[in-house]
Amino acid sequence: MCQKLKEDLKRKYGESCVFYPEIAMTCDTQEEILGSKRIYGIVDLLVLDKDGIPHLIDYKTSTK
Numbered sequence: 001m002c003q004k005l006k007e008d009l010k011r012k013y014g015e016s017c018v019f020y021p022e023i024a025m026t027c028d029t030q031e032e033i034l035g036s037k038r039i040y041g042i043v044d045l046l047v048l049d050k051d052g053i054p055h056l057i058d059y060k061t062s063t064k
Contacts, residue, residue: 014050021045037063
């Protein structure tokens with residue numbers, strides 16, 4: 001992660017925030033809109049702020 005981004009996020013979420021990059025996730029759906037599919041995604045960066053509240057910074061999803 002670039003230093004500028006890290007510094008900006010620490011200013012926003014507190015110096016004691018914790019970074020979790022590249023978290024893979026899957027979800028099985030049974031929804032009317034999506035039908036029955038498995039959705040895959042990677043959270044580019046999850047930040048836990050000083051109070052332990054999670055913030056998704058960027059993410060992508062795919063059905064493949």
